[in-house]
Amino acid sequence: MSDSTAKILDGKALSKHLIGELKERVLACVERGVxxxxxxxxxxxxxxxxxxxxxxxxxxxxxxxxTKDHRMSADTSTETLLGVIAELNADPAVHGILVQLPLPEGIDEQRVLAAVDPAKDVDGFHPDNLGLLMLGRPRFVACTPQGCMRLLAESGVSPEGKRALVIGRSTIVGKPVAQLLVQANATVTVAHSRTRDLEAEVRQADIVVAAVGRPEMVPGAWIKPGAVVIDVGINRLEPEQPGAKGRLVGDVHYASAAEQAAAITPVPGGVGPMTIACLLANVVEAAERV
Structure with missing residues (x-):
């Protein structure tokens, strides 16, 4: 960690606050029998x-x-898994369905995600929900992108009129968070493995969202002074000593980036806890619609 003046965007503290707020909404649901x-x-x-x-x-x-826990063996077939999802879709007591990714090899992930009832797709991965997000009429927003936006709000920096750079183009994080930033009136660039001069793109960005899964690939020297850095990456480095635990790091080199940035998320303790809080918020929202 560095002696920087960057504001630490504490996902743990914010998620605790959000989960506390959810309790009242849950009680309101329970009072009407849900x-x-x-x-x-x-x-x-x-x-x-x-x-x-x-x-x-x-x-x-x-x-x-x-919560209802469904543990299935690694040799489960796609058809068997689809059967379980069909049962959960039909169960009125279940408001949200989470299929934990990644699925084992041999299971058709796209078929499985598309089989979840869009009204219970609290992960926001169903094609219908991704499409509604694109149209600016979201039903459920994917949890990590939603968490990124909440942390950005916590930084006190409005995306409006700002240059935002999203590094990574997955349908789980990169593409949805780019859409949310566009809808917040940022000017958005999406960078990826084929981007020619990533350093130049980072240097121009007022907001950097790193979601590529490569440890410390963005050095602090690239960060524009006063930028906000949202680091989605969580990578375990090999331990320096035999028998020791590997260190968790993000996609951005934290110590050097914190010397440049106005605000930055730590890894761990930044985006991760917010992802879970936003998932639970989606479940409560689904129950409120019943």
Missing amino acids: TPCLAVVLVGEDPASKVYVRSKERKAAKAGIA
Whole structure:
């Protein structure tokens, strides 16, 4: 960490505040006989996925949201998984369905995501929900992009009229967050592996959203003084000593970027906790519509 004057955009603290606010909305739902419920489908034994699912279920319990856990073996077929999703779609007690990604090889991820009822797609990955976002009439916004925008709001910097650079073009983060920034009246550039001069693009940006999954690929020297940096990346570096734990870092070199930026998200403790808070907000919103 550095001695910088950059404002630390604390996702942990903000997510705690948002989950606290959700409690009142959950109580209002319960009072009219609806308990918001998230069904979590975990296929296989991916250790990171197990950690994420445990964290989501723990935070859901804090907000008063019920969870239904569906654990399935790695050799589950696409058809079997589609059958489980059909049951959850038909269950009136379930308001949100989360299929934890990545799915094991051999499962048709696109078919699975498209099978979730768009009204229960609290991840915001269904083609219908991505299309509504493009039209500026979102039903559910994908959780990580939504978390990025909330952290940006926390920085006190309005995107309006600003140059925003999104590094990464996935349908889960890059493309949706670019849409949200466009709708917030930013001038948006999307950079990726084929971008010719990434350094030049970063140097011009008032807002940088890094979501590419490459450890510390953006050095602090590239960051425009006074920019806001939202680092979505979470990468584990190999441990320096045998037997030690690897260090978690983002896509931006934190210490040097914090010397340039006006505000920056830490890794961990920035975007990650906000992703979960926004997921739970989507579940409550789904229950409120019932």
